[in-house]
Structures are given as structure tokens and as C-alpha cells.
Amino acid sequence: MKRGYATGEARKERILAAALLEFADNGYRGASLARIAERVELSQAGLLHHFKSKERLLVAVLDYRDELDQRRFGPGREGGADALRALADVVDHNARVPGLVQLFSVISGEAVTPGHPGHEWARRRYRRLRADVAASLRLGVERGEFRPGLDAEAHADRLIAMMDGLQTQWLIDPDQVDMAAIFRGYVEELIAALRPD
Amino acid sequence: MKRGYATGEARKERILAAALLEFADNGYRGASLARIAERVELSQAGLLHHFKSKERLLVAVLDYRDELDQRRFGPGREGGADALRALADVVDHNARVPGLVQLFSVISGEAVTPGHPGHEWARRRYRRLRADVAASLRLGVERGEFRPGLDAEAHADRLIAMMDGLQTQWLIDPDQVDMAAIFRGYVEELIAALRPD
DNA sequence: GTCTATAACAGGATAGAC
DNA sequence: GTCTATCCTGTTATAGAC
Structure with a gap:
């Protein structure tokens, strides 16, 4: 089912975007999973279903940012x-x-x-x-x-x-x-x- | 009593030095008053007797650092x-x-x-x-x-x-x-x- | 000045129902 | 996939004895 997969991916990307803002505002240590979850209208536990820990989420955000960057400076x-x-x-x-x-x-x-x-x-x-x-x-x-x-x-x-x-x-x-x-x-x-x- | 005052000031400077290390290692948000207190062999409450809040302590540390800097680049x-x-x-x-x-x-x-x-x-x-x-x-x-x-x-x-x-x-x-x-x-x-x- | 005790809370992570 | 409920830990700050 392409649809199911696509929504899953879209969801993940929305989470990454929200997490990016939160980390940018508060740093890693100051960031709160609850606030990130709120921004994507999800519970904190629901958020952790997609990224198993805060640390993994940060790494994902950093990779995501790099990807955005390379779209415009890479090749x-x-x-x-x-x-x-x-x-x-x-x-x-x-x-x-x-x-x-x-x-x-x-x-x-x-x-x-x-x-x-x-x-x-x-x-x-x-x-x-x-x-x-x-x-x-x-x-x-x-x-x-x-x-x-x-x-x-x-x-x-x-x-x-x-x-x-x-x-x-x-x-x-x-x-x-x-x-x-x-x-x-x-x-x-x-x-x-x-x-x- | 000069002695009493001097010990108080010396104590404060020791606290500032310890706090500097802690803030440097963990940032403001990641720093813990308990760990700073530990480094100067004081309870967390004892520490707060000298600096009324974490925020004031950071500001004091930053000023302290500036002072150290100016001793060598100022005049x-x-x-x-x-x-x-x-x-x-x-x-x-x-x-x-x-x-x-x-x-x-x-x-x-x-x-x-x-x-x-x-x-x-x-x-x-x-x-x-x-x-x-x-x-x-x-x-x-x-x-x-x-x-x-x-x-x-x-x-x-x-x-x-x-x-x-x-x-x-x-x-x-x-x-x-x-x-x-x-x-x-x-x-x-x-x-x-x-x-x- | 320094302590112990505690209040008051927020954080991340997990269990388990739906 | 998503939720609620909960656990556990760590935080700052304050109250009050010594």
C-alpha cells in the first residue's frame, strides 16, 4: 500500500521539522519531547514510537538538515x-x-x-x-x-x-x-x- | 574582621571556578547546581546561599571570565x-x-x-x-x-x-x-x- | 554559613490497552 | 500507530534547625 507508507513518511518529516525548531530554540538538553509532540499533535509516547529516543531524534534531525543543505549545494x-x-x-x-x-x-x-x-x-x-x-x-x-x-x-x-x-x-x-x-x-x-x- | 571577609571572598571565587567548569562542560541548561556544590564540597543549599539562583550564578561566572580576560588584554x-x-x-x-x-x-x-x-x-x-x-x-x-x-x-x-x-x-x-x-x-x-x- | 529535609515540578522512557 | 497512565530520576528552590 503506497498510501500507508507515504503517510508514515510524511508524518516522520513533519516530526523532524517540528523537532528542528525545538532543538534550535532550546538546544538538545533544553528541548522537550512533549513540546515537539505537541507541535505535531501527538502524545509524547506517540512521538517515541517513531523515534525511539531523544538522542536518535536529534541525530535524525541533523541528518535531515544536511539533506536539505545538500539539495542546494551538493552536486x-x-x-x-x-x-x-x-x-x-x-x-x-x-x-x-x-x-x-x-x-x-x-x-x-x-x-x-x-x-x-x-x-x-x-x-x-x-x-x-x-x-x-x-x-x-x-x-x-x-x-x-x-x-x-x-x-x-x-x-x-x-x-x-x-x-x-x-x-x-x-x-x-x-x-x-x-x-x-x-x-x-x-x-x-x-x-x-x-x-x- | 578582615579574615572573615577574605575567606568569604575566597570561597566565592572557588565556587565561580567550579561553576565555570560545570557550565563549560554542560552548558547552562545542562549544568547542575548539585554537581557544582559537590566540586567545592558544599551542599546544594549551601551553594545557593552564596548565589541566589542558577541564573545569577551564570552571570557571575561570565563576569568573572571577563575579568580574567581583561587582566591580560585590557590596558x-x-x-x-x-x-x-x-x-x-x-x-x-x-x-x-x-x-x-x-x-x-x-x-x-x-x-x-x-x-x-x-x-x-x-x-x-x-x-x-x-x-x-x-x-x-x-x-x-x-x-x-x-x-x-x-x-x-x-x-x-x-x-x-x-x-x-x-x-x-x-x-x-x-x-x-x-x-x-x-x-x-x-x-x-x-x-x-x-x-x- | 552550612546543613538536612522537602516541596514542587519536569524530564525521558516504558507498559499495555485500544 | 496512537493513546493514557505510570515510573523513575533529576532538577531548582525554599524552610528551618544548628
């Missing part, structure tokens, strides 16, 4: 300056979805603690991101857009740190920080600085 | 390239005190949520930091070390974002990220880029 295999500008586009987009950004900031903050259920997720995520961005930079070198000998990993770390750090500042004080513009400025200055002589 | 009123290099020195030092860094990362992450007891503290902190760094940059312009027309606020935001973002990456995956070196590299490249022609 566009550019390299060089275009790839960096695509990062700036991501930041532009993020400025329009504070909820997603907040989930990420709150969970990464909590997840620096080794025992946290998001710790491994965060580590994998950073490693993958670093590798992707570094690869784009190296591709730029091959194409002659960037000067050879640049430290791809270091620049990748900086780009990622800049994105994350600006997100935190922006969430805490939105009117004072134009996250998108400041990041784009960095990207453009970097592209110029990396141009071969 | 050195440099400007220009020296001030930026002093920032890199701070990052060097931070790499040796993961506990303090972790407190900051965890709390800033949680505090992006408006209702959080650390929200105001975080906002004030960012505004002050931004103003200080921007002032240093402008002083560099006056002295002719930096080219006029630079966007001091934007560069200040970037420097702060870079510090914070690298801290998170470093805490999550210490072996993969040489926070101090990567930040210093950024600072030196920035100093070079800002030199007047």
Missing part, C-alpha cells in the same frame, strides 16, 4: 572563484532562514563537549566541509585562477570559521551585523589576493 | 598592526586554556536564543569587542600603517568571527585544526593587505 561541482562565490550565495540564503542557522549554531556550541550526541556529527561535518572547500581551492589552482602554493586547508578552515562566526554574531545581534555582505566582502578580497601575479 | 592600549598581533597572542594563549574557550563557545551557542540568561551578556560583549578592534584599526590608519578608507567595522567583525569560528572547529577536532597558526596567518595576511600603497 554543483564548480571550483575556483565560482565555488567561493557559491559559498557567499549560501550565506545569502542562510540570512533568510534563521531557524536553520540557529539549529546549527546552538548544536555546534553544545557539541564541543565530547559526550554530546551531536559531537560525532559535528566532527564529520567539519571534515567533509574542509575537504570540499580545499578541493575547490586546489581546482582553482589547476585552472590557473589561483596562484600555486596556496595553503588550501588553511584557507578552507578560515572560510568555514568566518561563516560560522558571523552566524553567531548575526543571531545574537542581527541589526549590527550584515553577515551576508561581510562574508561576501571577505570572499572577494580573498579571490583577489589569491590571483596569480 | 595594553596599542593600535594598528601591533594590536592585531596582540589578538593573535590571545589566540595562542587560548590554545592553552581549553576550559575557558569551551565555556565561551558553549554559552555563546546557547545564548543566541533570546530568552537565554547569557543573551544580553553576549550582545554587550560582541559590541564592546567590535568597537575595540575597530578603534585599533582606525588608530592604525591615523598612524599611516593602514591605508585610509578601510572598513574598520567589517574587518573587526571578520577578525572576531574568525577567532570564534576557529575555536569551535578546534574544540570539536583539536588534531585537525591548528587554531593559533591559522589565525596568525590570517592576521599577517590582513596586515599586509591593509598596508598603504
Whole structure:
């Protein structure tokens, strides 16, 4: 029965969306299964039928978020300056979805603690991101857009740190920080600085 | 009686140090007054005699941390390239005190949520930091070390974002990220880029 | 200042009916 | 799949003795 399966999946996705909001607002530790259940009009026990524990639910939410992200940044295999500008586009987009950004900031903050259920997720995520961005930079070198000998990993770390750090500042004080513009400025200055002589 | 007062203050400072560790490990929401009390060999009720609520204790810890920070970065009123290099020195030092860094990362992450007891503290902190760094940059312009027309606020935001973002990456995956070196590299490249022609 | 005791509650998880 | 009922644990905060 396709119908039955489909409703089950749709239900699960509604739960994930609700849980995402709750985790974003309160962090993992502060989140309440009862409140999540309420948002999808389900009892707390009914919620736990779909995700056996709070911890599993968080992991599912993080994977869900990654999936959403990859729908828009995954397969566009550019390299060089275009790839960096695509990062700036991501930041532009993020400025329009504070909820997603907040989930990420709150969970990464909590997840620096080794025992946290998001710790491994965060580590994998950073490693993958670093590798992707570094690869784009190296591709730029091959194409002659960037000067050879640049430290791809270091620049990748900086780009990622800049994105994350600006997100935190922006969430805490939105009117004072134009996250998108400041990041784009960095990207453009970097592209110029990396141009071969 | 000086003695009595001194013991009281010393006790309070021991509590603050213990609470700092607990908040750093578990965030505000995850922290437990009982565990903090245990660390200073006090009952939970005894602890609350000194700080009337968990919320007040957090605020006291944050102020305490700021005080520690200012002992080492406050009155050195440099400007220009020296001030930026002093920032890199701070990052060097931070790499040796993961506990303090972790407190900051965890709390800033949680505090992006408006209702959080650390929200105001975080906002004030960012505004002050931004103003200080921007002032240093402008002083560099006056002295002719930096080219006029630079966007001091934007560069200040970037420097702060870079510090914070690298801290998170470093805490999550210490072996993969040489926070101090990567930040210093950024600072030196920035100093070079800002030199007047 | 410090303690024990307890109030008052909220959290996650499980059992079992429907 | 969903519910109600319940268990168990842990939380902050307060009252009152010493």
C-alpha cells in the first residue's frame, strides 16, 4: 500500500521539522519531547514510537538538515572563484532562514563537549566541509585562477570559521551585523589576493 | 574582621571556578547546581546561599571570565598592526586554556536564543569587542600603517568571527585544526593587505 | 554559613490497552 | 500507530534547625 507508507513518511518529516525548531530554540538538553509532540499533535509516547529516543531524534534531525543543505549545494561541482562565490550565495540564503542557522549554531556550541550526541556529527561535518572547500581551492589552482602554493586547508578552515562566526554574531545581534555582505566582502578580497601575479 | 571577609571572598571565587567548569562542560541548561556544590564540597543549599539562583550564578561566572580576560588584554592600549598581533597572542594563549574557550563557545551557542540568561551578556560583549578592534584599526590608519578608507567595522567583525569560528572547529577536532597558526596567518595576511600603497 | 529535609515540578522512557 | 497512565530520576528552590 503506497498510501500507508507515504503517510508514515510524511508524518516522520513533519516530526523532524517540528523537532528542528525545538532543538534550535532550546538546544538538545533544553528541548522537550512533549513540546515537539505537541507541535505535531501527538502524545509524547506517540512521538517515541517513531523515534525511539531523544538522542536518535536529534541525530535524525541533523541528518535531515544536511539533506536539505545538500539539495542546494551538493552536486554543483564548480571550483575556483565560482565555488567561493557559491559559498557567499549560501550565506545569502542562510540570512533568510534563521531557524536553520540557529539549529546549527546552538548544536555546534553544545557539541564541543565530547559526550554530546551531536559531537560525532559535528566532527564529520567539519571534515567533509574542509575537504570540499580545499578541493575547490586546489581546482582553482589547476585552472590557473589561483596562484600555486596556496595553503588550501588553511584557507578552507578560515572560510568555514568566518561563516560560522558571523552566524553567531548575526543571531545574537542581527541589526549590527550584515553577515551576508561581510562574508561576501571577505570572499572577494580573498579571490583577489589569491590571483596569480 | 578582615579574615572573615577574605575567606568569604575566597570561597566565592572557588565556587565561580567550579561553576565555570560545570557550565563549560554542560552548558547552562545542562549544568547542575548539585554537581557544582559537590566540586567545592558544599551542599546544594549551601551553594545557593552564596548565589541566589542558577541564573545569577551564570552571570557571575561570565563576569568573572571577563575579568580574567581583561587582566591580560585590557590596558595594553596599542593600535594598528601591533594590536592585531596582540589578538593573535590571545589566540595562542587560548590554545592553552581549553576550559575557558569551551565555556565561551558553549554559552555563546546557547545564548543566541533570546530568552537565554547569557543573551544580553553576549550582545554587550560582541559590541564592546567590535568597537575595540575597530578603534585599533582606525588608530592604525591615523598612524599611516593602514591605508585610509578601510572598513574598520567589517574587518573587526571578520577578525572576531574568525577567532570564534576557529575555536569551535578546534574544540570539536583539536588534531585537525591548528587554531593559533591559522589565525596568525590570517592576521599577517590582513596586515599586509591593509598596508598603504 | 552550612546543613538536612522537602516541596514542587519536569524530564525521558516504558507498559499495555485500544 | 496512537493513546493514557505510570515510573523513575533529576532538577531548582525554599524552610528551618544548628
